[in-house]
Amino acid sequence: MFDIFLKDIKLKWRQYLYASLASYGSLCTGMSMGWTSPALPQLRSNNSPLPREPTLQQESWIGSLLVLGGLLGPLITVPLLNRIGRRWIIMVSNIPLLLGWLLAGVATDLSTIYAARIMWGCATGMQFATVPLYIGEIAEDKIRGSLSSLFLLFINVGFLLAYSIGPFSTYWGLTATGGILSLFYIPCTWIIPETPFFSVYKGRIEEASQVLQELRGTSKDAVQAELEGLQAIIAREFKVEPSVKDLWATKGNLKALGICVFLAMLLQLSGIDVLLFYMEELLIKVGTKMSPSDGTIIMGVVQVVTSFITPLVVDRLGRKLLMWTTSLGLTIFLGIIGIYALLDSHYHYNVESWAFLPLLCLIVYMILFTLGVGPVPWILVAEMFPVRTKCLASGIASFMCWLAGFIWTRFFRDVAASYGIYTAFWILSVCCGFGFIFSVSPLLPETKGKTFDEIQDMLNNRTKQPNPEPV
Known part of the structure; x- marks a missing residue:
């Protein structure tokens, strides 16, 4: 068995390498997304680069503008994916990424920080629309889900770095670290090859053959069938x-679009960006007694550890x-946090003996999100669509994901301030409940281990005709 494992690694390690190099940018964007949690307290401190402390509304804009910038990503990538290729778009995402860190580093006013957040969001949106597609086109069917999960793993490592460095560094130290780490993405994007699909699309057959040989670790003859x-x-x-x-030209395409858009919006409506952007603040508001900085580090570690498990399952x-x-798990545990916050902040019950509960529920939330609700929508985007519509579908799903995220990150704190933090968590719980109902229904098919043709047969309700037996 061990020999089989070693042989498998020998054949497929390049696929894991290139998927990791392409996904490294999500570490940098993950750090920019998690930047708000430790940075907002620093912007209120005496060592802030701003001339005055930002208001609640201004802080909400700082958090939500990254998500608004994410809307720009699909608008840039969709028209260019079949023109310049996946690799070049991934490389171009370095420009807004590095520009964002530069602007944040030299910021002395809110408008510059706003601009930095939009730049980070643009880079993040470009990567969300392109990197899962890139990975799906270089991966073999059997490890497609595992490779796609690497994208989320690197995002969570980025959050952990922001949570770990921020509380023990200055505003400029945190920002400089993010900029330096983002510089390493430049050589990563130069190393990765273009996908075989795009090379064939552009008529570069020999180039596609060479890339397939490298990815599969086999000879030219062995990849000939895949190339054809x-x-x-x-x-x-x-x-x-x-x-x-083309997206609604067939029943299968329309159904796939509805599934992926719904799940991509659910990803944001489950509250993940809200929790990650304002983690320290939320740990205080829901009544946990642990230090907010310690709590965020624990949450980051949980995310990363779970991300290593996700490719395995x-x-x-x-x-x-x-x-x-x-x-289902998110529905339950978000509801529990809401009940705890209601008893603590509204009715002022003595919940001292249950002070561990909010952090425990948030930890379980992160585990569950990282295992399912987070990675599955992007895996399905890469699996469900014909190659003709995949780029458009990926862009639309990404756009709707960021739109839902912007609305929620912008107004979550307003809802919490006006109606109580418990109400905000119950809204998140209800959204996840809709996700549970959808997921158990026949509307969501199982695509595990299936070829594209088999997935299309399910979406279009086609049944395979049995081959006639020889007489």
Whole structure:
């Protein structure tokens, strides 16, 4: 068995390497997303780069503008994905990423910080729309889910770095660290190859063959069948230029779009960005007695550890099972936090003996989100759509994800201030409850281990005709 494992690693290690190098940018954007949790207290301190302490509304804009900037990502990537390729868009995402760190580092007023957040959001949106697509096109079917999970792993490492460095550093130290780490993404993006699919699409057949040989660790003859399959798909799907109408041209496409848009919006409506952006503040508001900085570090560690587990289970347990179990868990534990906050902040019950409960629930929340609700929508985007519509679908799902995230991160604190933090958590719980109902229904098919044609048969309700037996 060990020999089989070593042989498998020898054949597939390049796929893991290139998926990791492409995903490294999400570490940098994850750090920019988690930057608000330790940075907002520093902006209120005497060592703040700002001339005066920001108001609650201004802090909400600092948090939400990154998500608003994320809306720019799909608008940039969708028109260019089939023109310049996946690799070049991933490389271009370095520009707003580094510009954001530069602006944050020299900021002396709110407008500069706002601009930095928008730049980070633009880079994040570009990566969310491109990197999962890139990974899906270089991966073999059997490890596609595992490789796609690496994207979320690197995001969580970025959050952990922000949570770990921020409380023990100055505003400028935290920002400089993020900028330096982002510089390393430049060589990462130069090393990765273009996907075989895009090379074939552009008529560079020999280049595609060489990349396939490298990715699969096999000979030219061994990848010939896969190469011919790509050529056949492109010849069939790209007789004319793709258009938005293709997304509803078939029942399967329309159903896939609805599934992926709903789950991408659920990802944000579950409150993940709210929790990650304002982690220190929320730990204080829900009544936990642990130091906010210690609590955020614990949360970051939990995210990263769980992210290592996700690739091991996503291709074994299946997408549907992970979605309904994790969304059910989020519904329950977010509801419990709301009840605790109601008893503590509204009714002023003595909950001293249960002070550990909010942090425990948030830890379980992070575990469940990282296992299911977080990675599954992007895995499904890469799996469900024909190659003709995949770029458009990825962009639309990403756009709707960021739109939902912007609305919620912008107004979450207003809801909490006006109606109580418990009300805000109950709204999150209800959203996850809708996700559970959707996930257990027949609307969400299981795609684990299935080929694209098998997935399309399910979406279009087609049944395979049995081959006639020889007479």
